[in-house]
Amino acid sequence: MKERKKHCEVCSKDFSTMFRVQYKNPKKWVFVCKDCLLTVKKDNPAYSYGGTWKK
Template identity: 65%
Template sequence: MKKRSKDCAICNTAFDTMYRIQHKNPKTWVFVCKTCLVKVKKDNPLYTYGGTWKR
């Protein structure tokens, strides 16, 4: 089975587990890695979680 990955919208590094979030205006859905997720969600009133994508 082929291993799939996506690039993080913030750090542009490929990961096989990503988090779908909205974190700034305009509110568009992006995929981010766990490290970037922790950074953008802290004290961010625009943060919305939209699910986890796994390979």
């Protein structure tokens, strides 16, 4: 059985809780961890939040 894992788009680490966001252009949905979320959302007009994903 395959286990689907999500890795943070920014730091490439695996987390049990990820946040679905868009943060750059062209816009696409990516998953980031909490720390990187705070980094990418700061002063970012391209940022939008799409929900929380938990294992």
